[in-house]
Amino acid sequence: MHRPILGILGGVGPLATAYFMECVIHKTPAERDQDNIPMVVFNDPQIPDRTAYILDHSEPNPLPELEKVVAWLEHAGADYIAIPCNTAHYFYDPIVEAANVPVLNIMRETVARILKTAGPKSSVGLLATSGTVESGVFQDYLSEASLRAVVPTKREQDEVVMPLIYDHIKKNLPYDATEFLEVARRLHEEEGCETVIVGCTELSVVYQDLDEKPAYLVDAMDVLADRCVEFYRENSAKYVEDLPVVALL
Template sequence: MNRPILGIIGGVGPLATAYFMEAIIKKTPATTDQDHIPMIVFNDPQIPDRTAYILDHTKPDPQPEMVKVAQWLEEAGADYIAIACNTAHYFYDAICKAVSIPVLNIMKETARRIAHEIGATGAVGLLATDGTIESGVFQGYFETEGLRTIEPDDADQRRVMSLIYQGIKANGTYDPRDLVRLAERLHERGGDAVVVGCTELSVIYQDLTQRPPFLFDSLDILAERCVETYESERKDKGSVWVQTKAMPARPQGPDSASS
């Protein structure tokens, strides 16, 4: 392999991971198969729920499993990593410390893009899981860029969680227009931009035939950043990238038998 390889921590959730891969492929300036980005994807839906742990630390901790997956990706030959989940960025620092390759940050990239689009004193509506909202991590990245965050009211936040958990994660039915209605209410409350800040909601965003100009999808922004990183590294290092490692064994979770 003579091109930089993208490693993806996936399965959080599975459908969002598939959409993320599709978004990367569609955004790549390719004319042949060989122009596309090599990817190693660990689609691990057994990683414990991120929101459940953030809201209640007695619940299973997803951090050890995500760290193992990141290390597996590095051992498998990944040159940089992306995480196909916003809420998982609560554990971003621990994942970065566990590997020696760059880990892209969906929240940081989104905050930068929004600040560029609306100016550094704007307000951003945030559609995300209870865990992301409660952690304040996304809001912190917005604040770093000079942006103010507007969160849904309680009723709308319950609807957001329903779309995520009963809609996408459960392979249930949903109305994509609900995402637009939720975004419009945040826009009406002063949001210069509204961010789709959950990768399950990104799947619904994909379903929209008409998207409000103020609505930005964080997973879409991360996909663009993955392509930009690939193109930059490929041009800078060219044929220096050579894959020499054998595929490592699957990372062992807490329920796996020890050897």
Template sequence: MNSFGIIGGLGPMATAYLLELIIDMTDAKTDQEHLDAIIFNRPSVPDRTAYILDHSKPSPVPPMIDMAKKLEALGVCAIGTPCVTAHSFHEELQRSVNVPFINMVQETAAYLKNAGCKKAGIMATTGTVHNGLFQRALSEIGLSYALPDDAMQQYVMSLIYDCVKAGEPADMEKFRTVSDALRKEGCDAIILGCTELSIIKRDNAIGSGYLDALEVLAHAAILACGKKIKPKYISLLN
């Protein structure tokens, strides 16, 4: 049976939620019909945004490559990681193994294109924004985008680091303020482009018009490993 390999711990809660999403989205009636998964939960991997903004900080790439190679040796058919910012190193990670390393950024952009989206708002870490991950992926397929201004980006980082990563409830006033600012820029969808933001969507009624990159990754993992999606999860953009 095909197994999916997960480079986890980036962060720990997002890793647990990815597995939950894969289980919930798979069209399975018995235990045996679910997807096999192998998870390395290694939260000791250095912070991705810190390294992107300051290369004197410890690099997260060597431990991620180490996990990818170990997963390949264990026989997985595809690999993914529940960390959008880590996709700044996607090419290097993909070169380190011979099995597909799912690119959740490109998968998210493609999903929006297929859904008929014209302009996407981007909520993500400063590292992801700094490296232009979603901006490039969207531009390459002809979609426009909007980013939070500096004050709103500080709100996004507070939601990620001060709330979810710290194990605290999300400040939904900040979440709604950023969302409203992006809607005013003409965005017809907002990308939850950090997997800590996925936890906010899980735990709060945020409304419609959001695409969760972690849900996109779960979707892609199930299909890559030859399983079927439950009908209610065919559409991820509500």
């Protein structure tokens, strides 16, 4: 029986991809193996660094490799695609143009989640790579929803957020989340941010590992996983109905 297959454009980064798959499985209401979502995953760590390119266009461009992985996922049978990397959504529009199946948008889904509880013109903190912050893509989605984005100070970004991502999570090394959580707390309490977005899937690894998750944190990867499950449940009947009828003689 063909059901909608989730394609995951992974490797950006590899550990975040593994956490994302686990997150989708945990969120799927299943009583047996067969109730889970079929997935095809290309965990391609050879995709050039997204932040490096966004900050300096003389660096290798990730887009051609991202498009290749999308084509591979479609060829492998993916009916819809998720990209568990916020920074890669800088390239979202050309990726969608290259795709022949729906590509979910982690930023758009996260903003939609926030709008369910946020008041008009609320301030929203954003914890993300410098590539995401400098590109302004996430801020644009928030602005379109009449939400004001607040980012960490340059010192916090350079000395806390980026080292946690690049010197610990991406290297699969131990980390201490204390300073990271302090930046989030400051955005919430001192900057008046009702919500603080965990807007990098490496930071989502930190979020998923927290024993106690502050209520004001919204993890973009967690939101994307919810949307993957929702898409699957919305479309399962359609894909079954689209199966050809085979006459039995």
